[in-house]
Amino acid sequence: MRIMAQIAMVMNLDKCIGCHTCSVTCKQTWTNRPGVEYVWFNNVETRPGQGYPRRYEDQDRWRGGWTLDRKGRLQLRAGGRLRKLLTIFANPLLPSIQDYYEPWTYDYENLTRAPLSADVPVAPPRSLLSNQPTKIEWSANWDDDLGGDPSPDPVLAQVSEQVRLSFEEAYMFYLPRICEHCLNPSCVASCPSGALYKREEDGIVLVDQDRCRGWRMCVTGCPYKKVYFNHRTGKAEKCTFCFPRVEVGLPTVCSETCVGRLRYIGVLLYDADRVAEAAATPDERDLYEAQLDLFADPHDPVVAAAAQAAGLPAEWLEAARRSPVYDLVKRYRIALPLHPEYRTLPMVWYVPPLSPVVDALAGTGHDGEDAVNLFAAIDALRIPVSYLAGLFTAGDPAPVTAALRKLAAMRSYMRAVNLGRPPVLPPEAGMSEEDLAAMYRLLALAKYDERYVI
């Protein structure tokens, strides 16, 4: 056992209002400069939707992440390193700028400078790349709030049983995304220059700007398309987990500015020796459990001793013990990884969105506030469980259902408390009253010092 520490994030999608404040504060802080106009280290997608860049989840096309070769060994989906080395001067498999979007501005100067003319002055759009007039056709958030046609969504394609895109059955939720700072990062493995690295102390994945040679293999390698190419400097850039802030105990910009208060930052301890083994788990549906299994219990004296032996500072261990991420991921098991089937062992996890539940029940005539009915209704969610499973559990509905049940049980239990009735916690919820109370505290009260333990 080799204990290492990773700073990780959980986002509670049940609370995300899709406001994009995180995207804007991140962009203003990090990427509002030439060369990265199109880059959003943090973006928010409406799901179902195509995402940014368009259809990035279609790995048949983009070939990001890892696969298992015939011997069951991990291999970059885009091809082995030798193949990379041999084709280094060829165009890597990359989304085009149109798949991200062609950034633009407007002729704002017209508004003050226009001479006396026939009509009201106007600022038409102009491409920031070509400086030519342009028609805006796509953006980093084109399908916001179900705008346009979400049906090319690759996850939707997997939800074969029913595709519900009618007004009557409309559903949506928001998915904020940053770099996953994976335990098994395929971007790092893809880099021919060794410019990408995972920081020893906290697991943050960074690009060494001095070393990067602009091969862009990392862009191909990342299945989340969270490494970007700066066309001005010719180097790769990516989310840094705001390391200059995190190092001094501040949460990332996207977290601190999240007005939905849905982000949690904390330390996870994991067994570094077993990372490759976990990533090579044969059945992709077992990857979630395999990754969970890597996370060590910081309260376990054996783990503590191992952590100490590995040189982990005592305050990191203490932080790991108070980690909201550990609680949400491992203790309550309500947070799930995004696309575990990419085998990168991502470290930004998500609490799936619960609502609306009762709505689905109302049609059946059941009392939606009854806990037992609530459980029964989870399969009848407006948001299909299969869609959530396609995002978070390689298609396995069981962990999603279990997480949603806990959320539903908590609401039902607390409603009884709220109305002055005796609360009941059904055993199907799979949790104790103590855990429920602690989970409630973390999700509902979500105090600043409990959201961010750094």
Add this chain to the structure above:
Amino acid sequence: MSAQDVLLRTGRFLRRSAATSGDLHTLRLAGGTEGDAFYRDRWSHDKVVRSTHGVNCTGSCSWKVYVKDGIITWETQETDYPSVGPDRPEYEPRGCPRGAAFSWYTYSPTRIRYPYARGVLVEMYAEARERLGDPVAAWAEVTGDPEKRRAYQRARGRGGLVRVSWDLAAEMVAAAHVHTISAYGPDRIAGFSPIPAMSMVSHAIGSRFVSLLGGTMLSFYDWYADLPVASPQVFGDQTDVPESADWWDAAYLMMWGSNVPVTRTPDAHWMAEARYRGQKVVVVSPDFSDAAKFADEFLSVRPGTDGALAMAMGHVLLKEFFVERDTPSFTGYVKRFTDLPFLVRLERRDGRHVPGRFLTARDLGLQEEAAEWKTVLLSRNGRPVVPNGSAGFRWSESGKGRWNLDLGTDPKLTVMDDWSQAAEVLLPRFDGGEPVVRGVPVTRINGHLVTTVYDLLLAQYGVRRPGLPGDWPEGYEDAARPYTPAWQEPITGVPAERAARLAREFARTAEATGGRCMIIMGAGAAQWFHGDTIYRAFLSLLLLTGCQGRNGGGWAHYVGQEKCRPLAGWGVLASAADWVRPARMVPGTPFWYLHTGQWRYDRFDAGELASPVGPGVFRGRRTADLVAEAVRNGWMPMAPAFDRNPLELGEAADPVAYTREELRAGRLRYAAENPEDPRNWPRVLTLWRSNLFGSSAKGNEYFLHHLLGATSNLEHPDPEAASGKLDLLVTLDFRMTSSTVFSDVVLPAATWYEKHDLSSTDMHPFVHAFNPAISPPWETRTDFAAFHTIARAFSDLARERLGVRRDVVATAHQHDTPSELSHDREPALHVVERDYGAVAEQLAALGPLTERLGLPVKGVTFRPDEEVAWLGVRCGLVPRGVAKGRPELDTDAKACEAILALSGASNGRLAVQGFRELAERTGTDLSGLADEGHRIVFSDTQARPVHVSTSPEWSGKESPGRRYAPFTINVEHGKPWHTLTGRMHFFLDHDWMHEYGEALPVYRPPLDLAALFGESGRLRYLTPHSKWSIHSEYQDNLLMLSLSRGGPSIWMSDEDAARLGVADNDWVEAVNRNGVVVARAIVSHRMPPGTVYMYHAQDRLIDVPLSEATGRRGGIHNALTRVLIKPTHLIGGHAQLSYGFNYFGPTGNQRDELTTIRRRSQEVRY
């Protein structure tokens, strides 16, 4: 081992200070932080400054502004709000993507860096100035010469702005003011700047300047249609709502016509989190909105029919919780806190009866003071009782100590008993049927046939009781008769069973929790022509279930309802009441209705929308006639008031007597009677903190044509109506908008990161500061500095030319003053002395009326003598001139200090004094509500947001341990509402309410525009609030444009799009009789068929091509809307139905509109 692994293993040894993981997948670099100096450097900054965004938004979020090398780099939210309790979520962080994108403006190419003026105007003015040697004469000549006037008016909005110096700009503006005051009168000068709470000093400084001149300040809250007229009607209060932390207390939350995640972004988390506390969330909205994502139940309701659903819910509630069984907590509540037990006289009409006025003490034959304003109920043993608390006790000498909610008896809700007789009452319906006839129990008192409001309410809602005659619904399934669940189903599209179940759940939760059911209601329900009826139907649900005045319960109206918490202090500064009283404060909607010529396009009879069983007082008249009548009656003020200069009236020995005599003789007319007469035009309009022409101007094309004389997209402008009324349009802003491009003079404003100011909201209980992160760059100036510049230029020109004058000011019967109970049908007249040469000095000092007359606020008067002395020490005393010895207000920071010192919410001494005065009137103990030691000074707000305290300025209690909910003082301390009965009203007994058939809650469908205007459009055209802007602010911001579709867009359903042959992102044109909009389509299955959304305030300046229909630039979202005055909003002098600035007045509603959309050529030209 494969070849590639060999290569990698070899590579390991060539690398310094790096470790490769055993599996070769990961490269680990210890101490790699040096390699990323770029990001470390980027994060570094020199200072962080607290400020906020003075945009028209209720967020009032405190922000950190980062500055590096003297440049503003970016902003993130502050997280240091005081805690609201250990057992609930906190306010941190507050903010939204729009605020986060603000710093983009600072150095953006749309920033206005210098003063500008229209080139043609500058040339003509400079020539005349040179020739005549006098600015005022030059202005008079340019504006008086029809050709010159036409030349610069036609150039409005067509470019050709030139840079001018501040001196020249200020001189032109000052000259225009002096000329207008002298030639036409000060009330021809108007100022428009909305929502003081968002930056109190910036608002107050301009409003103060305008008010010192005797100019007109125009209201905004009613004009925006954000004012829920139902609030003054029912509560006698403008709007008072819970802070968002109180959502947490609610056990049942309906979001009805309100899209909380979009419009209340920083507050939305309370809703998401309260669900974890077991709160049930119901969303009612036409589309699958952002809010619907959080709903336990989502009800798609047809636009504008929400009232029908609420009426049906009320039917269920009355039947199941009042008639079939008694719910003690509900009946106890309505008896004490609503008008339900009060008696109403019935009048004969068409062989049957109709409800008339409340029975009053005078009807009982009592001769006591104000007997006609004291309402009556029946005691438990059936005797008439005049209980304390009605308006008659509020203003009379004898009422002292009796204005309270002590009933003295357990009143009867109904007159029904074993012996009562029944009368058949005619009740109007507006959903297509004839008036219904329903029986109510009656009794006779002192010769008057009476029943209770409760009895009328049951008849109105169609809830049958045995033994009463009339036409009643058979049951919930009866679809033919209002207001059953089955009746509403075909109207709203909501299944009958769901409507009934919701009502039941709502009431049961209220019963179980002591009234912790809340309805968040918003623009989607409020901004209809009949939005007040929709709201009254909502409020009825809350009143009947005892939810109002409870934490976690009641209404939560969140539309433009900003709360300027330090109200009294802001009020005195903004109205210049420290120097001159009263100020001219005019309702915006009728002002624009008259002066933009829109009244001429209402060609239908004002009786068209009246009740068939009303008295018929509107028949044969036009809406504009009713506006004029309201002005004549002294119900509403108007500007100008008369067709003569009020300074001329002031020259008479007794100006008031002279003015009355001239009116009586017919030599003097009200200007509202002839808005086309050039003597009656507004001449100067100043906009600041506002983009009227790119945002709120409903009937935008009428504004352009008639008010400005600019080219418009109006297809058939009325050739007989005036065009080009304004001599001067001035806008202060930091960015280019429709208002600046149509302005004659544009002044460069400092941004919110470049000045001192104060911010507050009703969404949270804190006051916090704006602070300059940098000095105003280029030639920009703060609003504070800009108005001082103008005032100095004005005073210099005015000293000799205008001197000291007497001004005759006409005011309406004012709510919360004794005049609200007036039988006079004429305005009050006041003589105000104005020292025009001293305006600049007065602007910069706190005047003597502050302590001499005190600060009136909602019926009490603060006496800030100690505070004025304190301010003199804190701010310094003016050494000379007319303001000698007065506290200085010569900086924005001192103005902040004065606002906080002079308000009860921030100064406990004043709050305590106000409650003491109030207690004399109520005769109850109100001590302990406020804390004398509570005091906020400006530096406190600069350090962190500070909690305000309970004050007579507001109706709710608050403290660090208590969340703010409105009317908790009323409910917990028996303090009356500011209404006729002193209770919350279901029944409104004014003649004009009867004329419109709205004395009781009623369902009124959206207007039939085909019948009224011949409108041929079929698609419902709605303009909800945008996700990517706060009104027009930010819609031009590159970050917001990059996250949205990058220009004007219209949402439509996939079904409608298919029918029209429109694909996502196609260019389309939306037209109707009012104008044309060119935009790109967003096609989505979340939209209901038949309805399109053009999100609010997409200005014409960004990516708007020329229209195919007119060949001209497409219009803004309000190009397709126009002003429609609802006459019942004009009522005055009738207790709560009395005028108050932004309190009561016709709304600029705009949701009843229709449009036709077609796909246009995809080749667009700009």
